[in-house]
Amino acid sequence: MITIDPRSSTPIYQQIVDKIKENILRGILLPDQKMPSVRELARLLPTNPNTVQKAYRELERQKVIYSIRGKGSFIAAGFKHRIDQEKLQEITENLKHCLVEAHYVGIDQNKIQEIINQIYQEITPIKKRSK
C-alpha cells in the first residue's frame, strides 16, 4: 500500500508522510481507521522504526492522525483547514519551480494540464463526499 524509494533525494520520513496523506485523499485510508504500528510499518517498508516514528509525529502535528499510547495511531476525522497564507505562498513557490523545470525540458502548458488532471483523478475518491 505504501512504497518508498530509498534512493530518492526526498527523505524517507517525508515520503511516508506524503503517501499517507495521498492515501487519505484517495479514500483508501478512512477516518478512525487504525494505522500500522510504528514497528510494523518499519518492518514492512523496510526502514528503521525511528524513521517511521518521525513521520507519524509529523502527521500528528499536522492533525492528520492521532495517537493513543498503548493503542496505536489512527486517521483523524474531518480536516477543516483555514487557508494559511504562508502555506499558500510556499505552495505557489513550489508550483512555480515545477512549471519552470517542466517548461525547460520541453513540456508545454497543455501537457502539464494533462498531468494535473490525471493527478486530480487519482487523489479524488470515487464517492465524492460533501465537505
Next chain:
Amino acid sequence: MITIDPRSSTPIYQQIVDKIKENILRGILLPDQKMPSVRELARLLPTNPNTVQKAYRELERQKVIYSIRGKGSFIAAGFKHRIDQEKLQEITENLKHCLVEAHYVGIDQNKIQEIINQIYQEITPIKKRSK
C-alpha cells in the same frame, strides 16, 4: 534582478539556478548575453562565491549557460530538450506533492488552476518567440 531568501529551506545555490532559468523563460536574460561573474553575483546577492560557483556549475551541467575561459559565462541559446522520461517522472511526483498539500490546506482545484495560470503569465515573455 535576482533576489534570494537565505532563510528558505531550499538551498541558496538552488534558488539561484531557479531564478536564472525563470529569467531566461521570461525573456529577461537573452541568448549569448553575458552573466555576471561569480564574484560579482556573490557580492550582489550577497552570498558566498562558492555558492554562486556551485549554481553556475549546475547551470552549465544542464546546458543552460556555457563558459568561456577568461571571458565569463553566457546564456545558452535554444533550449531544445527532448523530454527526459526520468525528469518527467520527477516533475510529476513533485506536482502531485504540491496538489496533495494544497488540497490539505483547503485549496481546491479551481484555485490551483488560477495560480497556475498566473504563473504561466509570469514566465511567458511578452514577445512570444517560436522555438
Next chain:
Amino acid sequence: MITIDPRSSTPIYQQIVDKIKENILRGILLPDQKMPSVRELARLLPTNPNTVQKAYRELERQKVIYSIRGKGSFIAAGFKHRIDQEKLQEITENLKHCLVEAHYVGIDQNKIQEIINQIYQEITPIKKRSK
C-alpha cells in the same frame, strides 16, 4: 461525573486521579463516601480496569482515598498536608511552563488572572468549610 479523553496526551490514569481530586475540592465527593469499584468505574468511563486500578493506587498513595479489604475504596477525610518543598518546586516549575506558553501565544497577565479566578470559582465548594 467523571469524563476522560482517551486522545489526550495526559495518561488516562492521571486524568482519573485529577478529576477525582477536583471533585473532592468541589465538594461533590465527600469524606468517607464510597467510591465506585474498580470494575464499575472502568465500565462507566469506559476504560481498562487496570488503568482504574492504577489511578486508585496512586490516589491511595497520596492518601486521597483509603481502601478497606472487601468493602471498597472511600474518600479520605481532612486533607491536612504540610507543604512539601519538593512538591512546591514542582508546582512552581509547572506554573512557569504554563505562563511562558501563555505569554507566547499572546495571552497577557490580565487574561491569565481571569482564567485563574474562574478556575478557583470552579474548584471551590459552595458551602465553604473551615479546614
Next chain:
Amino acid sequence: MITIDPRSSTPIYQQIVDKIKENILRGILLPDQKMPSVRELARLLPTNPNTVQKAYRELERQKVIYSIRGKGSFIAAGFKHRIDQEKLQEITENLKHCLVEAHYVGIDQNKIQEIINQIYQEITPIKKRSK
C-alpha cells in the same frame, strides 16, 4: 545559561525548548542572535546532539528560532501570535491541574498569587518594549 535536569520526568528536549523560550521572554536571548550549534549545546548540557536537534526542530516549527543550513540557528524576531483556541484550552487545563495539586498540598490562593507574580517578574525583561 541553560541547565537541564536529567532526572526530571519532563523530557530533556522539552526542557531545552522551555528554557530557551523563557530566556527569550526574559530578554536574555535577543532577535537574530546566534544560538549555540546543535553539537555545541549538546556538549555543554551535556546531552546527545540528537536530543538538542529535536528541541531545535520543535522551536523552529513554533517559529521561535530559524535555521540556516551551514550557518546555524538564530532567534526569530517579532512573535505576533493570534490566540489559538485549542492552545488556550490546553493551557487552561494545565493551569487547573496545577491549582488543584497546589490546593491539595495546602497552598492557598494567596500563596499561588504570590508565586505567579514572582514568575511574571522573572519572565518580564527590564526594558519593557511595546509589542
Next chain:
DNA sequence: GTGGTCTAGACCACA
C-alpha cells in the same frame, strides 16, 4: 503489545 524518549555513531548537503 503500543508510542515516546534517548544514546551513539554514521553519512550527507550546504555555506
Next chain:
DNA sequence: GTGGTCTAGACCACG
C-alpha cells in the same frame, strides 16, 4: 564548520 537524515539498539510508561 553547520544542520538534516538515518540506523541500531536501548529503556520507559501506558493500557
